Structure formats: C-alpha cells, structure tokens
Amino acid sequence: MDVYQHSHTSQAAHPYTEQDIGTTELLPTYRMDLRPTHTKDVFYDANPISDWSELSWEKIGRPYRVERWSKEKLRWEKEHDQQLPPKTSWEMFNRSFQQLFDEDALATRKEALGTLGKSLTTLQLHEAFEAVEDIIHTSVWNKIHRIEDAIWDPRGKRALFEGLDVEKPEILFLGAADGYEAMQLMAMYPGGHTVLVDYDDYCRTHRFGEFPESYPFLGENPATGAPKVWYRDEMNIDFEVCDIRDLKYGKEFDIVVSIGLIEHFPDEYKPLALDMHRRFLKPGGYAIMTTPRAQLQSKIFYTLFADTMNFAYRELMDVKHLGLYAYENGFEILRHGRIKAHNGVIARLR
Numbered sequence: 225m226d227v228y229q230h231s232h233t234s235q236a237a238h239p240y241t242e243q244d245i246g247t248t249e250l251l252p253t254y255r256m257d258l259r260p261t262h263t264k265d266v267f268y269d270a271n272p273i274s275d276w277s278e279l280s281w282e283k284i285g286r287p288y289r290v291e292r293w294s295k296e297k298l299r300w301e302k303e304h305d306q307q308l309p310p311k312t313s314w315e316m317f318n319r320s321f322q323q324l325f326d327e328d329a330l331a332t333r334k335e336a337l338g339t340l341g342k343s344l345t346t347l348q349l350h351e352a353f354e355a356v357e358d359i360i361h362t363s364v365w366n367k368i369h370r371i372e373d374a375i376w377d378p379r380g381k382r383a384l385f386e387g388l389d390v391e392k393p394e395i396l397f398l399g400a401a402d403g404y405e406a407m408q409l410m411a412m413y414p415g416g417h418t419v420l421v422d423y424d425d426y427c428r429t430h431r432f433g434e435f436p437e438s439y440p441f442l443g444e445n446p447a448t449g450a451p452k453v454w455y456r457d458e459m460n461i462d463f464e465v466c467d468i469r470d471l472k473y474g475k476e477f478d479i480v481v482s483i484g485l486i487e488h489f490p491d492e493y494k495p496l497a498l499d500m501h502r503r504f505l506k507p508g509g510y511a512i513m514t515t516p517r518a519q520l521q522s523k524i525f526y527t528l529f530a531d532t533m534n535f536a537y538r539e540l541m542d543v544k545h546l547g548l549y550a551y552e553n554g555f556e557i558l559r560h561g562r563i564k565a566h567n568g569v570i571a572r573l574r
C-alpha cells in the first residue's frame with residue numbers, strides 16, 4: 225500500500241475568479257461551468273421515492289446489464305484462455321477512457337473529415353469507414369462531455385451534494401479514478417482532507433495526476449459563506465494506491481463516496497460493496513453513491529463506446545435500484561435523485 229501526498233507548490237494559473245461566477249465556457253477538452261447549481265438543465269430530480277420499505281425487487285425488476293464487450297478484452301481472453309482479471313480490466317479501462325478526456329474532439333473530428341474526403345476520392349473504403357466511425361465517436365463525445373458536460377456534471381453533482389452537515393470533512397473516495405467528485409465536495413465543504421483510493425497507479429499519475437490544474441470548482445468561502453472558486457492545488461488531497469478491500473482505516477471519515485463503483489459488483493457481491501461504504505464512516509457520517517442510469521442515451525453510449533468502456537461487469541440502474549441496494553444493506557436514504565448520467569444517493573447508517 226503506497227500513500228502519496230499531493231504537492232501544494234504548483235504555480236499553475238488560476239484563470240477564473242469570483243467575478244466569473246454565473247458563467248460557462250467551452251474549452252478544447254471540457255466545459256468550465258460556474259453557473260449556479262439550481263439552473264434549469266441540471267436534471268436533478270430529487271427524492272421520487274417516499275417510502276423505501278414499500279419497494280421490492282419483484283416490483284422494480286433488476287438492473288440492466290451491459291454485455292457488449294470491448295474488442296481488447298475479448299482479444300486478451302482468447303489469447304490467455306481465461307477471463308480478464310478485474311484489476312487488469314480496470315487498467316485497460318482507465319487508459320482507454322482517459323484518452324477520451326485528453327482528446328480535442330473538434331480537432332480530431334476535423335482530421336477525420338479530411339481523411340474521409342481523401343479516402344473517398346481514392347476509393348479506400350476501409351479507411352473511409354474508419355474515418356466515419358471516428359467522426360461519429362468524436363461528435364458524440366463532444367456532445368456528451370463538452371456540450372452537455374454529463375460526466376463531470378458539476379451542477380448536478382453540487383445539487384446532489386448540497387446540505388450536508390459537515391465542517392472541514394475527512395473524505396474517503398473509493399475507486400477514485402480522476403478524483404473529480406472529491407474535489408467538488410472539498411470546494412463545497414472547504415478546509416478538510418481527502419484520501420483518494422484506487423488500485424490502478426495510472427489514476428494517481430495520470431487520471432488524477434494530470435487533471436487540469438486550471439479547472440475551476442464552484443464552492444464556498446468558509447470565512448464569509450459566499451460563493452468561491454477553488455482549484456485542486458488549494459485542496460489537501462492524498463492518493464492511496466490500494467485495493468479498497470485492503471484498507472486499514474478506522475471509523476474516521478465524515479464522507480465515504482464512490483462514483484460508478486456499485487454497478488460493477490454482481491448481486492452476490494453487493495453487500496460487500498455496500499459494506500466498503502460503511503466500514504470507515506464516523507457515527508452519523510454520510511455515504512454518497514452514484515451509478516449510471518438505465519436511460520436510452522446511456523445504453524446507446526455504452527454500445528457505441530463498447531471498445532473504450534466495456535472491460536468489466538456493469539449494470540445500468542434506476543435510482544430505485546441504487547436506493548434499494550443501499551436500503552436493504554442497512555442504510556437510511558437521506559436524499560436521492562437523478563442527475564444527468566447518474567443516479568445518486570446520500571445515505572447514513574440506520
């Protein structure tokens with residue numbers, strides 16, 4: 225187990241200030257969004273279920289399983305004559321998903337359009353097909369991640385995370401990948417400390433390691449309560465490269481969060497997954513869990529991006545599924561709802 229301290233000495237620019245609050249801007253690889261949390265297209269549909277004890281699996285059915293696999297996974301399994309081990313699958317996933325975040329989608333699309341033109345005039349049909357595929361992928365990624373900002377979804381996440389009764393919280397992020405949501409939480413509840421945990425060291429070095437220093441997180445000024453723009457190098461963050469099943473903490477965290485983790489555990493392992501969120505919580509602490517929604521756009525996304533995304537078992541859920549898993553594993557659901565691409569639950573031990 226290796227713990228790395230995030231350096232606080234960066235001189236990177238902080239391009240946005242409190243004067244930019246209320247604005248949004250499209251940058252080559254992402255959207256900066258300092259618009260207020262409660263704006264129309266936030267899609268936060270709060271608390272549709274009033275009594276969790278009324279729900280049952282017979283009534284709501286089971287989540288939808290994504291079963292269209294990445295070619296890389298299938299190739300590996302054929303070559304090794306065995307199933308891809310989960311950790312290797314995450315190593316493949318993280319490298320491949322991060323490529324999308326690093327890509328200037330519009331520049332790549334322009335290049336693909338040029339290639340398409342050339343390959344059509346020279347009748348190179350295979351190249352032309354590949355270029356069309358690139359054009360579709362870059363256009364869809366541009367829409368999902370840049371235009372709609374459905375993955376980071378800062379306004380949806382803020383709407384979900386608001387109203388927690390914490391001060392300078394200790395936060396544990398299980399399967400942290402780029403650590404985005406912990407940074408959003410730290411901006412909203414400043415002065416605390418976060419441990420990001422992921423067993424893929426590439427997340428420490430690249431996904432979190434190279435997360436843009438100039439990305440502005442809208443949060444709060446603890447001295448005045450007024451809105452404030454925060455940057456990652458102003459936050460106290462450690463990265464622990466470790467299997468979440470091997471963590472040795474006590475009950476010392478105010479918030480334990482996971483984003484897109486529960487849906488990777490088949491039902492027989494769901495109690496174990498939920499227990500990870502309970503084990504390290506202080507009495508009265510909050511578990512925050514989100515999972516991808518079983519909506520048509522998500523099904524299309526995981527089909528179109530199967531080669532980039534689908535290396536491991538994955539379910540798409542409704543917020544009722546996520547809430548019922550939490551409820552039947554001993555949590556009280558304090559808030560729940562749907563944000564752009566995910567369902568979210570804020571829970572506490574019953």
Ligand SMILES: C[S@@+](CC[C@H](N)C(=O)[O-])C[C@H]1O[C@@H](n2cnc3c(N)ncnc32)[C@H](O)[C@@H]1O
Pocket residue numbers: 314315318321398399400401402421422423424427466467468469483484485
């Ligand atoms: C689906 S990703 C979470 C999605 C994430 N928000 C993103 O942007 O990719 C899950 C992350 O959890 C990590 N992970 C999965 N199982 C783990 C385990 N047992 N211990 C530590 N990390 C784990 C993976 O390496 C991966 O980075």
